[in-house]
Amino acid sequence: MKQVVLVRPGEFQLQEIPLPAAPAQQALVRVRRIGVCGTDLHAFEGRQPFFSFPRILGHELAVEIVECPNNPGALSPGDRCAVEPYLTCGHCHACKLGRTNCCEHLEVFGVHRDGGMREFMYVPVDRLYKSNELTFDQLALVEPLGIGAHAVIRSGLAPGETALVVGGGPIGLAVAQFARATGAQVHMLEINPSRRALISRLDFPVRANPDAPLADVVFDATGNPQSMARSVGWVAHAGRLVFVGLVEGTVAIEDPLFHRREITLFASRNSAGEFPRIIALIERGQIDTSSWITHRMTLEEVPELFPQVFRDPTCFKAMVEVNGPPVLDAHRDGPRSTRDTSREPGFQ
Numbered sequence: 001m002k003q004v005v006l007v008r009p010g011e012f013q014l015q016e017i018p019l020p021a022a023p024a025q026q027a028l029v030r031v032r033r034i035g036v037c038g039t040d041l042h043a044f045e046g047r048q049p050f051f052s053f054p055r056i057l058g059h060e061l062a063v064e065i066v067e068c069p070n071n072p073g074a075l076s077p078g079d080r081c082a083v084e085p086y087l088t089c090g091h092c093h094a095c096k097l098g099r100t101n102c103c104e105h106l107e108v109f110g111v112h113r114d115g116g117m118r119e120f121m122y123v124p125v126d127r128l129y130k131s132n133e134l135t136f137d138q139l140a141l142v143e144p145l146g147i148g149a150h151a152v153i154r155s156g157l158a159p160g161e162t163a164l165v166v167g168g169g170p171i172g173l174a175v176a177q178f179a180r181a182t183g184a185q186v187h188m189l190e191i192n193p194s195r196r197a198l199i200s201r202l203d204f205p206v207r208a209n210p211d212a213p214l215a216d217v218v219f220d221a222t223g224n225p226q227s228m229a230r231s232v233g234w235v236a237h238a239g240r241l242v243f244v245g246l247v248e249g250t251v252a253i254e255d256p257l258f259h260r261r262e263i264t265l266f267a268s269r270n271s272a273g274e275f276p277r278i279i280a281l282i283e284r285g286q287i288d289t290s291s292w293i294t295h296r297m298t299l300e301e302v303p304e305l306f307p308q309v310f311r312d313p314t315c316f317k318a319m320v321e322v323n324g325p326p327v328l329d330a331h332r333d334g335p336r337s338t339r340d341t342s343r344e345p346g347f348q
């Protein structure tokens with residue numbers, strides 16, 4: 001099978017290897033889509049903390065089941081699934097509280113363990129969420145949408161409240177979409193004009209500079225320490241501030257402002273148990289993913305195109321497509337089959 005390995009910062013390698021032996025109790029899946037995001041860029045640039053090389057990137061995954069032993073969720077070959085890429089220990093303080101998204105021993109596919117930039121991989125069965133209604137593109141967006149869904153849950157946002165989302169990248173837009181689905185009035189702040197255009201197409205009021213009343217809840221999705229510090233200033237008295245984006249280093253907050261308004265500050269990390277709800281919301285059309293994907297490449301094109309795509313200011317979400325025969329054929333031929341890998345418009 002083919003795989004793309006980040007062998008060291010700045011260098012991807014396309015490799016051909018035999019399919020590894022199956023670990024016990026895991027499903028064999030054919031990877032179909034891999035969304036790429038800032039985490040992957042940071043890894044590529046050697047700026048991702050706790051990251052070791054070589055590593056296969058890819059944590060925003062849409063897959064097709066090839067083989068699924070011991071399978072309480074009744075997954076069959078050919079079923080389409082989103083992968084929840086978080087592997088949790090189940091016994092630490094956070095896991096016992098049900099807060100598995102901040103497990104003390106959390107491992108994430110594509111970060112701490114090899115991820116999905118390959119034709120086939122093994123995934124624990126309980127990390128697979130099926131929807132044969134969604135496209136592979138939509139299934140690959142469930143993970144980044146989950147970051148937004150979780151941030152909104154953390155904030156306790158209520159219908160009729162006002163929300164300001166600072167930063168209109170994919171995570172900011174995910175926050176905005178779930179905040180609106182909650183019934184809040186949502187405004188956004190984004191300096192990049194092509195992102196502002198994309199956001200306005202989804203009918204979110206968006207500005208380059210804040211000049212509006214203070215918001216009940218402010219979500220900062222920039223991962224920029226200056227922006228995070230400034231975000232305190234947009235929170236209403238008795239309001240909440242959620243840091244969704246994270247930054248290496250210190251965020252300095254103006255304490256008199258923080259105290260005078262008695263602001264509640266939340267961190268928000270990953271998501272926990274929200275994949276089924278997110279899939280249902282996309283299936284019902286309440287979360288619109290139509291304008292998310294701006295750039296595409298095949299697995300084979302990753303070494304060449306990945307660096308270019310991230311330099312393009314019009315890039316919102318890039319999707320890696322893994323081609324190859326449909327799973328039922330692959331299953332019959334054996335997963336090592338290397339048939340024609342031309343694009344298959346029927347699978348998207």
Ligand SMILES: [Zn+2]
Binds near residue numbers: 037038039059144
């Ligand atoms: Zn991501």
Ligand SMILES: [Zn+2]
Binds near residue numbers: 095105106
């Ligand atoms: Zn744990």
